[in-house]
Amino acid sequence: MGIPAGLETQIDSVAPGGSEEPTATAGGHRQNALRRALRSDAAVLVSAGYIVLVLLVAVFAPLLTKISGWGPLEFDQSAIDPNLGSMPKGWGGGISGNHWLGVEPGNGRDIFARIVYGARVSMTIAIAATALTTLIAVICGLLAGFYGGKIDQVISRVMDFLMAFPALIFMIAVLSALPAENRQYLLVLVIAVFGWPYLARIVRSQTISLTRREFVEAARASGASGPRIVFTEILPNLRSTLIVMTTLAVPGYIGTEAGLSFLGVGVVPPTPSWGQMIASSTHWYAVDPAYFIIPSACLFLLVLSFTVLGDRLRVIVDSGEVR
Amino acid sequence: MARYIAGRIGAMILLLFLVCLFTYVIFFVLSPDPAVQICGKNCTPDRINQIRENLGLDQPFLTQFWTFLSGIFVGRTYGDGSIVCSAPCLGYSFQSSEPVWDMITARLPVSATVAVGAAVLWLLSGISAGLISALKQRTWWDRSAMVVALGGISIPNYVVALLLQYVLVVKLKLLPFPQPVKFTDSPGLWFENYLMPWLVLSFAYSSVYARLTRANVIDTMAENYVRTARAKGLANALVIRRHALRPALTPLATIFAMDFAGLLGGALITETVFGLNGVGKMAADSITKNDQPVIMAVTLLAAFLVIVGNIVVDLLYGLLDPRVRTASA
């Protein structure tokens, strides 16, 4: 894993749209323009479609596994062949009407069920991490950018400190040292703690440039208080950048969770996670590639969808069609 | 200028100290009793106490921390003074009792080799792909290159690593399974050994750099000074190379400094997958085995590299951008 610094900076490169004059009011009409632009873009539709699919699968996991007949923790000894080193019987790692995506070698667990529940993990963590990270980043970025001075100094130093931390190592160390309960909450927490500075940096620089604009001065002159200005003048103008940035950051969170699970410090087995499934599959990929390919493909497509969506959003926002 | 550098180094030291303190505290609180760990099986309470004394684990926290910190600069002694650990002393591994400093210096060349080789590959491929894409916008080359780049940043490192290994080693039998080989022993084997890690790492980074280069070059080509260069009748290649590429690459140089610094600290996942004996793998192993001195040392090393990288970035900006370098008239 280790998100290359370049990726962060790609997020950085979302231009604050300095040449366009941001309007002082949030417009419902802008929302419509965004929706219109999105509806006509094939790439956006496909990636959003996949994301929604994964989301639905995650939400309806219990229902789906009821239909498919196997839960994620059940072992089906009949599906694996003890004489072949517990290899799944049948083609494609045991794909059949009984097991829609085959079974895991070694223990015969239904892959479809585990993928479906693994989607739960990925989406839950992605959404939670995004929410928490964005919340912290926006608050700190706004405070630092709007008030400047000492507040800015303190927040910026904290950001420097966190960004200097070798996050991956730290995350692994902390996660492996702590007891296994509440692992999911911990994952979200560490991802958010190390992720927010990169977003906050952008929020801060945008806030700074927005604060200097005339309409903020005008608002101040008309007697609006600090927090009110932040909410009515600055935040609406940050909205589109925020949408783009968070969409582009989600792949990082998903990848981080998967990477941590791959290394064995993510969600605790037997709870399934796509990353952990990939890790298990490394022993078998020579003889049962399906076990490797299926979770890898799901993960890859999810990350890809968010990236494509974020890319397209950025293009639309930058082109000035939508503020 | 000297004052500026002094200020930056001061900030760097402060930051390192804080990272050190923070990490030490976390592990102090979270780690299980090291004495029990070192003792291993067949332990006696007496032995445990003795180990505790030797390592100074019975001291109050601040004393322990101070001993650790000063040990980095002046070395320290263990137990009754018979074991001398000379500066820079990062302690001894709980698992192997090796001096941690030696462990790092032994493994750093491997990580460095991985980093340098991958860096060369990704700079060459990423920048040229991005440049060509920018110059041939919306052609089939551009579209396919950007699709590949998109895949490159979306696919996890370890998936690429395993796929590559599967294809090249298992199926096509083109390469052997990675094993530690010294360059002096066999250059050919050495190259084969590092080829896959290089390819895996550079694929991800190359994708990022290709996208960045493309975006930057498209921006610079639209600049007014490129129009001026054309108006002067300069040859197209010269316009691109001198007036579009150079400004486009400056932000990339600074990003590269950070990426490379981070990579020197060990590409944890890649090294683990390929079984390379570098700092990253050492970090991964030490974490699972709760080898506290090693974890501390690796964390410090990585933080040090990142902070140095930051300073290099600042200096690079000064060097590369004349507007920063000289005061305006």
Add this chain to the structure above:
Amino acid sequence: MNRQSVQPSPVEQGSPDQQALLEVADLTVSFPTPQGISTVVADLGFTLEPGASLGIVGESGSGKSMTSLAIMGLLPPSATRTGSIKLSGTELTTLSESGMRQLRGNTMSMIFQDPLSSLNPYYTIGLQITEAYRAHHPHVSRRELRKIAVDALDRVHIPRARERIDHYPHQFSGGMRQRVMIAMALCTEPDLLIADEPTTALDVTVQAQILELIAELRAETGTGLIMITHDLAVVAQVADQVVVMQHGDCVEQGSAQAVFSAPQHPYTDALLEAVPRIDDDIEDLRQVQRPAGPSSNRTVPGGSVSTGKEPRV
């Protein structure tokens, strides 16, 4: 489309049967836009004699800058250019790109509106001058090139030229930077200089200096000049001939004297009327009225048609 052209008066710089420096005929430039084809220059024609000066006047979006880019062959790839452009008899529209490159910066040079963004911040101005020269005189020694650069700066009256050769664009003031651009454009002794709003971004006092400089250098070298501007005062000072453009059409052209003293077209009239006079009543500040009637020409995508109240120098 209202058009009234006055016969351009012959400029007394050469014998009547000397070849014209620049002959433009039926020049049309158009772009595809989401809303359809946008014609930014429509059937433009004029003739410039060697050493003479022509002013192209109009508001933003009138197509005057596009005209200059069309002549230089620097239009964006999506643009369509038709018509004829002859530089000293050579037809430019059919010339290959390498042929054009030989002419650009050599026989015809161009300077732009914003000298800060038009100069590359990463390179010294010495380099930027010498590369212009070197592109057309490849076998000149380093020392020679340096001398040429110093001389170029001297000619535009930049003090301490030898030292300032190694300075960067951001180390110069706005007016100085424009002088540098002029030096860069003229170091190869071109026959034609196209100046696209060279003084718009500058202070009024600096404007005057730059215009004087251009006049001085033209007197020395006999370079022809096309001055593109929205500022009537600039045109009056500099141009022998005038072309007035609106929405891509040439609505009037002729000698400066004729056009200003007796404008034939309502638009020209309106432009002149809009210039505030010191002895006018303040209520008389007028905006340029749009002539009534449909216009089949659209404004340049993204360009804005401003109402001009040109300040009088």
